[in-house]
Amino acid sequence: MNAQIGSWLRERLGIPENRSSEFDRDVPPGVGWAQTLGAVLVALVLVQVVTGIFMAMYYSPHPDGAYDSTYYLRNHVPGGKLLYSLHHYCDSALIAVLGLHLVSTLIRGAYKRPRELSWLLGIIALNIVVIFGVTGHLLPWDQKGVRSTEVRSSFPADVPIVGPYIKQILLGGPDIGALSLTRFYALHALLLPALLLAVVAIHGRLALRHGPAPATPVGSPPERAGKWSSVLLPRQLIAAGVAVLALIALSLFKPAELEFRYDTADTGYKARPDWYFLFLFQFLNDASKLPLKIPSWMLALGVPGAVMTFLALAPWIDRSPERKLTRRPLILAVLVVLGLAVGGFTARAMTTLHPNATPEDSVYGHLTKGGEEELNPAQVQAGKMAFGNVKPVPCSACHKAYADFKVGTSPDLSGIGRHTLLNEVTGHPNVGELSFYERFKAYVRGDLRPKDASGQEKSMMPKYPVESLSDVDLNAIAAYLSQDPLLLDRQRRLGL
Secondary structure, eight states: OHHHHHHHHHHHHTOOTTSOOGGGOEEOTTOOGGGGHHHHHHHHHHHHHHHHHHHHTTOOOSTTTHHHHHHHHHHHSTTHHHHHHHHHHHHHHHHHHHHHHHHHHHHHTTTSTTOHHHHHHHHHHHHHHHHHHHHHHHTTOBHHHHHHHHHHHHHHHTSTTTHHHHHHHHHSSSSOOHHHHHHHHHIIIIIHHHHHHHHHHHHHHHHHHHOSOOSSOTTSOOOOOEEHHHHTHHHHHHHHHHHHHHHHHHHHHSOOOOOOBOOTTOTTOOOOOOGGGHHHHHHHHHHTTSSSOOOHHHHHHHHHHHHHHHHHTHHHHSOSSOOOGGGOHHHHHHHHHHHHHHHHHHHHHHHHOOOOOOSSSSHHHHHTTTTTSOOOHHHHHHHHHHHHHOSSSOGGGTBOBTTTBOOOOBOOOTTGGGSOOOTTOOSSTTGGGSOHHHHHHHHHHTSOOOBOTTSOBOOOOOOOOTTTSOHHHHHHHHHHTTSOHHHHHHHHHHTO
């Protein structure tokens, strides 16, 4: 039966009967788990394609509908949270595995003749996957997506002469808006998948044609350790299956968060890059403090560009037939320097960056079990009453809130329960360990107030001890101030 099927396929595909199968070729000694990364990448790409297709069925690429459609998919569509999380985590996994694959290829010298084109396609694939992440982050139209896109687009925009034109092409205007979202969606859902699938297909075809790279120098007599189907194929299937199952398990036990809707009023929110950009973020931050002032756009674009150019030219820079890493000092030095730089800057960034408010850690999150529940309408209504009547001074005497209280001259507190609070307070013991709800409560009570250089409190706000404001009323006010101001404003405009 199998022979008949094979004969039928060979006839339809035009494969000669006497041609030996590339899937049953000999493999050289030393081939092991390191050579399974390519199969893992193919599996991850397929996961991204499948999850992306299902997500696109619910997505609305417009600022008025992008967040709501993403929120609906994640929280209300059966299996939507798994789809959203799997797509989210698979993006990081693709970059991590691609990076390991390229490093492994460098270490083994597998970029050498006749595999130069395979190496170049791997470099192209890495850049496509990074652009996938950059374009995909904007699509939910949440705080992280819009704010990080603002920062990233600022670097090419600062390039002399051509910068404004680059920004116009990227964003469709001077600022991020509806056209920016449409362009990023078109790139993410149409152009980039086609490019990536083409690159992966050609790369896979070349990998099958040339087979795994041997450990011996180029031109040495080939050594064989067995057949591909018995030595490498089982490991590739196991590695790909374990990778996909691990991502599914991670998605089930720790679903990826959708941050709050983009809100310009959250002035405390600082764009925080994804893990694979942390090193560049910290490098730019440290470089800005040096006496020699180099434009940030030059460093942000020039340093990664120089590294990618060197990697792309590695087969022609390192033209010796030697494959042993210790006998290739230039490649070894580059790997060590890049490893130390990326690892060091990443570790430094992770220890210095302040967290932003998310549905999991925020005043809103405290009241909704990490965003898994809706705000209690009765509690919200009670908070509205308390906001206008609390003693000794009603909150509404100084502060505005939504469309309910409009006369205050102090900052508008609409949606403050979704905002990043008091990251700048450094003199309070353990302030960095306090949740955003604990910071909110301590600020209202008077236990956590920003101070000037002389130690005097900057805030003129009265203190509200438990005797004048019970915990029940304080939580009610917190619930009232945790409503989505943009959603409420839209509902009011629509008469809902």
